[in-house]
Amino acid sequence: MDDPRVGGLARFSTVDWPDRLTATVFLRGCPWRCPYCHNPDLLTADRTGADIPWPDVLAFLDRRRDLLDGVVFSGGEPTAQRALADAVRAVRALGFAVGLHTAGPWPDRLAAVLPGLDWVGFDMKAPFEDYDRITGVPGSGGRARESLCRLIDSGVPFEVRLTVHPAILDDQAVDRVAATLADQGVPDLVVQHARPTATLPADPDGRPFPALSVTRAAAVPLVTTRA
């Protein structure tokens, strides 16, 4: 198996796994194209000269064993790489707890790595029936729904996050997401704001994302808001 293609490494992070100090490994590749993508440079799966060799990542982690609470694989979409499973095992072998950020485009691949995980941050895009409009990929909502079901069934602790921009997701859509999760027994939904510095490629005027109001989530009891 090839080494994972690592497009970035956050050596210390307090924001990628709640209440944990982590190193976060950003893997290349994603099959979806959300207009507010937080890491567009990682969407291509191809290696670049700026990538970090996997042995260097492991060597860094080995030196940080006593300083970190865990390691998070993020992206891009980390399940895009078949090397993820071996990478998770290698990090566990160093003694770290392992977290994963995923939007769930590959339910089977997610299910395969879940036994090696201690926590998952699951990124929702919209009500499942509206996914195609945001990801640009037909059938993506069904894949995300299946991945979330697998995650719930696994018993691995997780958090569901929803990235919201008012131009592409209105209040009713957020309410529908919260209601769907409540039906599935998911206790919380964390609403994240699309970054105001990103741009919306689908917007013919190329206007930047405005900041999202932080007040609306208060109307939905299930929802907590993260700026």
Ligand code: SF4
């Ligand atoms: S699923 Fe995540 S990495 Fe992929 S395009 Fe959407 S925001 Fe970007």
